[in-house]
Amino acid sequence: MPSSTFVSERQTIRVRLDRFTIVLLGTIVVVLVFLEVVSRERFDSSSKVELRELSERAGVLAIRDSAASSDPHIVLLGNSLMLEGVEAPLLKAKIEPGYAPTTYFVLGTNYYDWFYGLKRLFAEGMRPRYIVLGLSPNQLATSEIRGDITAHYLIQQSDLFDLVRQSHMDATRACEFALAHYSEFYSIREVFRGYVMSRVFPSVADLLQNRYASFREPEVSDSVFKPLAAGRLAALDRLCKMYGAHFLFVVPPTYQKGEETIVEAGREGGVTVLLPVKRNEFDQSYYQKDGFHMNQKGAEIFTARVAAELNKELP
Amino acid sequence: MLFDTPIYLLFLALIVAVYWRLNLRRQNILLLLASYFFYGWWDWRFLLLMIGSTIVDFLIAREIEGASDQGKRKILLITSLVLNFAILGFFKYFNFFLDSTVTALDALGIHGVPRNLLAVILPPGISFYTFQEVAYIVDVSAGRIRASRDFVEYGLFISLFPHLIAGPIQRPSHLLPQVQTRRVFNPSTFRDGCMLILMGFVRKAVIADNCAHLANAAFSGALGNDGWATCIGIYAFAWQIYGDFSGYSDIARGSAQLLGFHFMVNFRQPYLACSLQEFWRRWHISLSTWLRDYLYIPLGGSRGGPVKTYRNLLITMLLGGLWHGANWTFVVWGAVHGCVLSIERWISGSRLHVAQSTAVRRFAGRILTFHIVCFSWIFFRAENVSSAFNMLKTLGHFQWSPDYAAAWLFVITLSGLAMMMDLEMEWSGGEYVFQNRMPVLRYSAALIAIALVTLFSASGNHAFIYFRF
Numbered sequence: 001m002p003s004s005t006f007v008s009e010r011q012t013i014r015v016r017l018d019r020f021t022i023v024l025l026g027t028i029v030v031v032l033v034f035l036e037v038v039s040r041e042r043f044d045s046s047s048k049v050e051l052r053e054l055s056e057r058a059g060v061l062a063i064r065d066s067a068a069s070s071d072p073h074i075v076l077l078g079n080s081l082m083l084e085g086v087e088a089p090l091l092k093a094k095i096e097p098g099y100a101p102t103t104y105f106v107l108g109t110n111y112y113d114w115f116y117g118l119k120r121l122f123a124e125g126m127r128p129r130y131i132v133l134g135l136s137p138n139q140l141a142t143s144e145i146r147g148d149i150t151a152h153y154l155i156q157q158s159d160l161f162d163l164v165r166q167s168h169m170d171a172t173r174a175c176e177f178a179l180a181h182y183s184e185f186y187s188i189r190e191v192f193r194g195y196v197m198s199r200v201f202p203s204v205a206d207l208l209q210n211r212y213a214s215f216r217e218p219e220v221s222d223s224v225f226k227p228l229a230a231g232r233l234a235a236l237d238r239l240c241k242m243y244g245a246h247f248l249f250v251v252p253p254t255y256q257k258g259e260e261t262i263v264e265a266g267r268e269g270g271v272t273v274l275l276p277v278k279r280n281e282f283d284q285s286y287y288q289k290d291g292f293h294m295n296q297k298g299a300e301i302f303t304a305r306v307a308a309e310l311n312k313e314l315p
Numbered sequence: 316m317l318f319d320t321p322i323y324l325l326f327l328a329l330i331v332a333v334y335w336r337l338n339l340r341r342q343n344i345l346l347l348l349a350s351y352f353f354y355g356w357w358d359w360r361f362l363l364l365m366i367g368s369t370i371v372d373f374l375i376a377r378e379i380e381g382a383s384d385q386g387k388r389k390i391l392l393i394t395s396l397v398l399n400f401a402i403l404g405f406f407k408y409f410n411f412f413l414d415s416t417v418t419a420l421d422a423l424g425i426h427g428v429p430r431n432l433l434a435v436i437l438p439p440g441i442s443f444y445t446f447q448e449v450a451y452i453v454d455v456s457a458g459r460i461r462a463s464r465d466f467v468e469y470g471l472f473i474s475l476f477p478h479l480i481a482g483p484i485q486r487p488s489h490l491l492p493q494v495q496t497r498r499v500f501n502p503s504t505f506r507d508g509c510m511l512i513l514m515g516f517v518r519k520a521v522i523a524d525n526c527a528h529l530a531n532a533a534f535s536g537a538l539g540n541d542g543w544a545t546c547i548g549i550y551a552f553a554w555q556i557y558g559d560f561s562g563y564s565d566i567a568r569g570s571a572q573l574l575g576f577h578f579m580v581n582f583r584q585p586y587l588a589c590s591l592q593e594f595w596r597r598w599h600i601s602l603s604t605w606l607r608d609y610l611y612i613p614l615g616g617s618r619g620g621p622v623k624t625y626r627n628l629l630i631t632m633l634l635g636g637l638w639h640g641a642n643w644t645f646v647v648w649g650a651v652h653g654c655v656l657s658i659e660r661w662i663s664g665s666r667l668h669v670a671q672s673t674a675v676r677r678f679a680g681r682i683l684t685f686h687i688v689c690f691s692w693i694f695f696r697a698e699n700v701s702s703a704f705n706m707l708k709t710l711g712h713f714q715w716s717p718d719y720a721a722a723w724l725f726v727i728t729l730s731g732l733a734m735m736m737d738l739e740m741e742w743s744g745g746e747y748v749f750q751n752r753m754p755v756l757r758y759s760a761a762l763i764a765i766a767l768v769t770l771f772s773a774s775g776n777h778a779f780i781y782f783r784f
């Protein structure tokens with residue numbers, strides 16, 4: 001069966017794909033379409049992480065505080081450090097009455113995920129009175145982003161090129177990032193494969209996760225970090241002010257140095273930085289096995305102190 | 316542009332769609348422009364270097380062919396070789412020699428010489444296209460091929476995008492005539508090209524990239540610091556590098572076939588080799604045959620008696636090691652291979668050699684060869700020579716941890732998959748799994764490959780290892 005015939009100036013090249021090739025290429029196209037449809041229809045409702053993130057996202061997007069509204073909202077943003085470190089019911093109980101803390105935590109996110117993520121949330125209508133973002137020093141300093149899932153869920157189309165430039169992506173990575181913005185399957189493929197791996201090789205998935213969690217990033221030198229932190233805090237502050245929100249930054253406890261530098265940078269730039277737990281205050285008994293995320297014991301203390309420090313900042 | 320990314324597949328699909336509509340001249344122009352675009356995708360400055368180097372060799376080859384005086388031909392040949400190796404040497408080895416010199420001066424008590432005098436970045440694929448240019452100049456000089464009169468044809472021979480970054484290194488006598496003559500669309504060649512690309516993805520994304528997780532954890536010490544962790548790391552790396560490079564080669568060959576070109580086979584089930592000599596007839600064939608033809612044989616090969624043969628083997632493998640990168644680890648890796656090849660040569664010429672080959676002996680030979688290769692991979696993969704020796708020291712004590720069971724399970728599963736593919740190809744003589752079988756079997760293999768790539772491709776970005784060389 002001739003699939004097509006191309007005619008050129010001097011010669012005719014008859015391009016005839018054989019039946020096997022047509023079936024093979026057709027199968028690949030069908031599989032890709034199927035994966036995209038299934039991802040859109042099923043992923044959001046079958047992944048526990050995704051369910052939580054989407055429900056929290058919907059929660060923050062529904063916030064419409066105005067200057068006159070009662071029960072102003074405090075939106076807490078961050079990644080797994082905040083997810084594991086903030087006990088939401090305890091926070092609600094400890095915070096001043098009349099304020100409504102709401103969380104939206106997306107795993108593996110860093111500064112750029114949230115700078116552009118906030119832009120999209122504001123653009124989609126979120127209007128809280130307070131924004132509290134929690135990141136470790138390295139997460140504030142890095143130019144890396146969560147990955148393709150960010151492209152789909154946190155970045156708006158108009159910011160794609162800006163983020164590509166800011167995070168120093170090469171051309172190949174930028175194309176993948178753009179594809180992930182439009183394709184749900186492409187954006188979640190690593191989550192999807194991680195899930196498959198955990199079902200087929202649970203012990204291997206666990207091993208790789210633990211091993212990678214134990215890798216520690218190098219520290220950022222203070223001379224580089226301070227101006228960087230000051231610039232980034234100021235950018236977040238400006239963005240929040242544009243939409244009538246008051247911005248606060250919180251540093252969760254980790255092994256990473258630099259929390260004092262962030263406090264100093266914040267003080268100089270007029271941005272409130274909360275440091276509820278100092279770096280070496282928690283020993284290993286307050287952390288999970290990976291030595292990075294707080295366990296329940298650590299989370300209870302951290303949450304109580306975040307609430308106490310927030311209460312000081314609230315009018 | 317990496318082969319295992321959607322942008323490459325889109326680029327390839329667009330080129331193929333346009334390409335078969337054109338006549339030969341326009342096909343070549345399209346491919347040359349596409350290849351330069353593909354290369355410039357990384358950094359346009361490197362593209363200028365490659366084009367400059369291509370122009371110089373194109374002109375020198377024509378001068379060599381036109382010169383009747385042997386002396387002039389020799390001078391032109393030497394000029395080209397010096398230029399090519401000077402460019403390669405500068406970009407690839409400047410940092411290495413500077414670092415080694417500063418270390419040596421430090422040892423002699425001379426301190427304060429800066430190590431970062433000049434940060435030289437290695438242009439992608441420079442080792443590969445330089446070797447093609449050298450082969451072309453040498454072949455023209457020896458009268459084995461005619462110098463190309465058309466820059467588009469010669470430029471395309473050097474820069475055709477499927478082989479540009481990491482080979483397979485193409486011989487002028489094989490690729491140049493294909494560039495110069497009309498390519499005919501062949502449905503079975505096109506089908507095989509699609510299948511090669513698919514199987515390349517399995518080797519790279521499923522086998523190599525998953526093994527990379529374990530190899531990285533073991534070589535960084537995160538997996539453990541005893542013999543079990545080291546063994547897991549070595550085996551994982553052995554299958555990682557094989558899957559990575561053979562997968563790359565399959566995608567390169569498959570891409571070429573979609574355009575009507577044929578590239579030489581670069582891997583032929585190397586871990587089934589019964590000796591190291593046989594291993595090098597199966598592993599990175601385009602490099603090993605290049606080294607044989609342009610280095611080992613010009614050095615004298617095996618013509619000057621046993622001692623000279625051992626010397627030539629050692630020099631060839633040392634330089635082959637150094638070709639991979641500017642690090643002493645590659646020199647040691649080359650030395651290990653050179654020494655074992657010499658020992659094998661010595662045994663085959665002595666009374667220890669047993670001519671009759673039995674199944675048991677072949678099996679033992681395969682196991683031994685595989686482990687010699689694995690041993691050498693420690694040096695190839697380690698950050699530096701002392702790290703490699705530290706890893707070797709851990710083989711002195713074994714302390715079991717429950718984590719190792721999962722790691723072994725993973726390595727055995729992935730290597731088992733790779734080994735099954737290799738055994739089928741070894742028995743059937745195919746270039747990919749079930750190539751020579753019934754279409755239904757081939758289609759089943761394709762379906763399994765699609766499922767594996769969809770479900771089990773490793774997370775994270777893993778650039779092809781040989782892109783660094």
